[in-house]
Amino acid sequence: MSNLTLSVSPHIRGKITTRTIMLDVIIAMCPVLVMSVYHFGFRALLLELISAAACVACEYVWEKLRKQPITVMDLSAVVTGLMLAFNVPVTMPIWELIVGDIIAIIVVKMLFGGIGCNFMNPALVGRVALFVSFTGDMTNYSFSRHVSVDALTSATPLAALDKLNFGDFWELFIGNHGGVMGEVCSLAILIGFVYLVVRKVIKPIIPLTYMGTTLLFSWIFGQNQPVLALFSGGVIFGAVFMATDYVTTPFTNKGKLIFGIGCGFLTAAIRCFSNSAGGVSFAILIMNLLVPYINDLTRTRPFGGVKAK
Amino acid sequence: MKKKLDILVNGIFKENPVLILLLGCCSVLAVSVTVEGSLGMGVALTFVLVCSNVVISLLRNIIPDKVRIPCYIVVIATFVTIVQMVVEAFLPALYSSLGIFLPLIVVNCIVLGRAEMFANKNTVGDSFFDGLGMGIGYTMVIVGISVVRELLGNGTLLGFRIIPEGYQLGIITQTPGGFFCFGCAIAILVAAMAKKGKKFEPTMGCDGGCAGCAMSATCTDAKKKEEAKV
Numbered sequence: 001m002s003n004l005t006l007s008v009s010p011h012i013r014g015k016i017t018t019r020t021i022m023l024d025v026i027i028a029m030c031p032v033l034v035m036s037v038y039h040f041g042f043r044a045l046l047l048e049l050i051s052a053a054a055c056v057a058c059e060y061v062w063e064k065l066r067k068q069p070i071t072v073m074d075l076s077a078v079v080t081g082l083m084l085a086f087n088v089p090v091t092m093p094i095w096e097l098i099v100g101d102i103i104a105i106i107v108v109k110m111l112f113g114g115i116g117c118n119f120m121n122p123a124l125v126g127r128v129a130l131f132v133s134f135t136g137d138m139t140n141y142s143f144s145r146h147v148s149v150d151a152l153t154s155a156t157p158l159a160a161l162d163k164l165n166f167g168d169f170w171e172l173f174i175g176n177h178g179g180v181m182g183e184v185c186s187l188a189i190l191i192g193f194v195y196l197v198v199r200k201v202i203k204p205i206i207p208l209t210y211m212g213t214t215l216l217f218s219w220i221f222g223q224n225q226p227v228l229a230l231f232s233g234g235v236i237f238g239a240v241f242m243a244t245d246y247v248t249t250p251f252t253n254k255g256k257l258i259f260g261i262g263c264g265f266l267t268a269a270i271r272c273f274s275n276s277a278g279g280v281s282f283a284i285l286i287m288n289l290l291v292p293y294i295n296d297l298t299r300t301r302p303f304g305g306v307k308a309k
Numbered sequence: 310m311k312k313k314l315d316i317l318v319n320g321i322f323k324e325n326p327v328l329i330l331l332l333g334c335c336s337v338l339a340v341s342v343t344v345e346g347s348l349g350m351g352v353a354l355t356f357v358l359v360c361s362n363v364v365i366s367l368l369r370n371i372i373p374d375k376v377r378i379p380c381y382i383v384v385i386a387t388f389v390t391i392v393q394m395v396v397e398a399f400l401p402a403l404y405s406s407l408g409i410f411l412p413l414i415v416v417n418c419i420v421l422g423r424a425e426m427f428a429n430k431n432t433v434g435d436s437f438f439d440g441l442g443m444g445i446g447y448t449m450v451i452v453g454i455s456v457v458r459e460l461l462g463n464g465t466l467l468g469f470r471i472i473p474e475g476y477q478l479g480i481i482t483q484t485p486g487g488f489f490c491f492g493c494a495i496a497i498l499v500a501a502m503a504k505k506g507k508k509f510e511p512t513m514g515c516d517g518g519c520a521g522c523a524m525s526a527t528c529t530d531a532k533k534k535e536e537a538k539v
Binding site: 095099107129132133134135 | 480
């Protein structure tokens with residue numbers, strides 16, 4: 001009898017692990033990474049590598065000190081580090097970026113119980129903490145090396161939507177403008193989006209509702225050029241990579257729909273009615289906090305089950 | 310004398326008002342940005358706490374039970390007014406940095422809580438040491454948190470620059486940093502107690518009277534007492 005093993009169900013498992021999913025996310029980020037190096041030079045690559053390494057090191061050291069199983073091989077820390085690096089401008093001092101990594105991994109992820117237990121997206125909290133602490137460095141948007149400075153006079157097109165005309169759209173789309181490392185090239189992000197959807201890593205529902213709602217409410221709130229507004233700032237990057245994190249989004253399709261719409265509405269509202277230009281990170285974080293309630297509201301009923309009173 | 314010492318130490322560690330009873334958090338979160346302000350706040354609160362505890366304990370047999378809360382407030386407000394006037398006259402810089410939080414000691418949960426939970430049931434001497442212990446406990450926590458926040462957030466300690474300009478983490482001096490440091494302080498205390506083998510059980514610091522208590526619905530102590538009765 002001793003060679004029989006007992007285990008709880010499920011007994012038949014797929015090959016998908018956290019690691020393969022995270023690897024897919026990293027592959028999907030590769031176009032963004034390549035374009036960030038193309039636009040901002042090798043310092044961009046350096047920052048991205050340092051950020052990823054710092055996140056992995058934080059997680060490893062924390063788990064070693066706490067004598068917990070080492071989970072760095074699931075690559076989720078690498079994803080967090082890359083995401084955070086994509087959210088800072090290329091001129092960011094390295095030590096500040098590492099502080100952001102420490103906040104993202106230690107404070108948001110490990111203190112709350114490691115992977116799967118973080119209540120907000122770690123990279124986004126890291127970004128917001130950096131934004132609040134080092135506002136000057138975080139908004140020091142540098143221009144792509146390939147931009148003719150005449151084309152866009154403002155540091156970020158989001159702040160200068162009035163001056164743009166539709167001819168600049170292509171420039172905006174391929175990333176010839178100022179901004180943070182990851183969000184400038186919408187084309188690269190959309191390639192990653194298609195890859196993730198094809199590999200069934202994410203469902204397209206959140207990104208599409210997010211972008212659609214942002215567009216709609218930008219138009220309703222009377223922003224000039226709502227289409228350009230969609231392709232500038234961090235909406236696309238946030239919608240594809242940040243708002244699709246498994247842990248901090250609702251389970252069901254209905255819940256995801258609510259989540260996407262909420263993110264889009266909040267992004268447009270923050271952009272139009274507050275004094276900070278980019279509202280993506282705050283919008284996603286607020287919706288992250290509402291996820292438990294959305295899950296409660298949209299819980300699926302078992303077939304034939306009675307509606308709970 | 311041993312009992313008096315126990316009461317004193319009780320306020321500092323076992324029933325620390327801020328970290329265990331979770332009272333008076335508002336002023337801790339708001340004032341702990343600078344060490345100087347925290348020290349001033351701690352001393353002011355300790356003074357009010359000791360004086361109000363003593364006076365309420367003296368009057369405990371005279372104050373009618375039905376109007377005891379207004380009576381406490383009058384006593385506490387008297388001492389807060391004294392503190393406020395003294396600080397305004399002699400330490401105007403501290404007065405302006407503490408702002409609204411100095412007069413707000415009147416409604417500080419610690420002061421009112423100790424009056425209700427301790428001073429109106431115990432002797433003058435015991436109440437004095439309870440107030441002193443609670444005041445020291447509060448001061449230790451708020452100063453401890455403010456050391457971390459001023460050092461990391463502003464790079465200074467008591468106004469002296471420790472970390473060079475440009476290497477500060479601004480978020481620590483803002484509201485999220487306050488909550489973060491507060492949470493870490495509680496976590497450290499719980500971890501230290503767990504290491505000592507003591508089980509962490511937040512107590513309400515009360516001795517019954519669940520019927521008239523607003524917290525009785527959620528209070529675990531109340532449930533235990535109910536079970537014990539049955």
